[in-house]
Amino acid sequence: MLTVGFALPPGFQIMGLAPVSAFELANIVAGETLYCIRLLSEHGGAVANSFGVPLETRPLQRQRLDTLIVAGLLSPAPTSTGLLKQIRKSAGVSRRIASVCTGAFLLGEAGLLDGRRVTTHWFYARELQKQFPDAHVEDDRIFIIDGNVWTSAGMSAGVDLALGMIEKDFGVDLSRGVARQLVVHHRRAGGQSQHSALLELDPKSDRIQSALAYARKNLRLPLTVETLAEAAHLSPRQFSRAFRSETGQSPAKAVEQLRVEAARVMIEQSRNTMDEVAVETGFADPERMRRAFLRAFGEPPQVIRRNARRSAV
CATH class of the missing domain: 3.40.50.880 (Class I glutamine amidotransferase (GATase) domain)
Incomplete structure (x- = not known):
């Protein structure tokens, strides 16, 4: 005991x-x-x-x-x-x-x-x-x-x-x-971010929230403005205008945030290769994912995985 x-x-x-x-x-x-x-x-x-x-x-x-x-x-x-x-x-x-x-x-x-x-x-x-x-x-x-x-x-x-x-x-x-x-997801990895992309975006309307929820569940898809607009039941023009008004970001930037967040969890908690993580989270190839990580965290995925494994020792 x-x-x-x-x-x-x-x-x-x-x-x-x-x-x-x-x-x-x-x-x-x-x-x-x-x-x-x-x-x-x-x-x-x-x-x-x-x-x-x-x-x-x-x-x-x-x-x-x-x-x-x-x-x-x-x-x-x-x-x-x-x-x-x-x-x-x-x-x-x-x-x-x-x-x-x-x-x-x-x-x-x-x-x-x-x-x-x-x-x-x-x-x-x-x-x-x-x-x-x-x-x-x-x-x-x-x-x-x-x-x-x-x-x-x-x-x-x-x-x-x-x-x-x-x-x-x-x-x-x-x-x-x-x-x-405890009715919680299995523990967040120690290296996981304290911040949530969805919380940071904080959309006000149900339609924009629905589009973001759809995006988060379908990161492997292309997730164009047209696709997200359809999920929100708006025209692409209405959707883009409403999205930027509510979140202060473009749909493309928000989708990248969601992909980076999901990719980081996979990198820290799984043994998937960088190629596999990139495909699963919609980056298509590791180089695009690496550039997104540098924009978001100032570090490439390999460094984040190394730090997570060091913390788990």
Whole structure:
């Protein structure tokens, strides 16, 4: 049985405990107690969360843990030296240590991020880099594993982090089973973007939303303006005008975003060749895909695959 402790600073954001559900369900799906969960704080006792509701905790310094996960605050704030000392000590004896969202700032204050690739919520990534210049902050990752230190993006990414841990500990089948119980897609790869092309486009009308949904399901097709206009039940001229008005982009640019997003997931999560990924996502050939990746990410697909595999080690 693996003991997973959650270090809770006063005022911690309640979604920082979302990973608890993944570990709880791992026990249920497996039919045995694989994980023991401990809620911890500097002194033990009641600790209020961001809602003002207190939770009972145990003193962190008295625990022997396999994994310590540090919860974050709604916005970064200095932490007591006592809690930082306990986090630092636990990191030295636990198999792994992790943070959810702005919990990365606590790891930084404890001196645990120097020289490591890390992430946090994109909104606070620049501040994290500014405060801890010896860390290598990547602001567009769901979670990152560097040695025994795991860091995740915004609060919901803590679930992806927990699913990644379950997969590492007990295999992909259990992780998928837990994901199904949580009614989420199987965990997003750590290197996957924090941003979604559809969210960025944010169309207002049902017709433009329908066209984008059609495009996302049919990336292998040519997806011309005429094809998308038909899906939206508009003339090509009406569609192009409405699309640009609602999204600020041309249909061609938006389709490229969707293809790049889908291709990146395949590159990070599968063993498909670059030729296969290019065909499946509608780029037709690897060179066109490479140019699109350079425009979108500033890196070619091969570098992104290499980084994803390095993070998974």
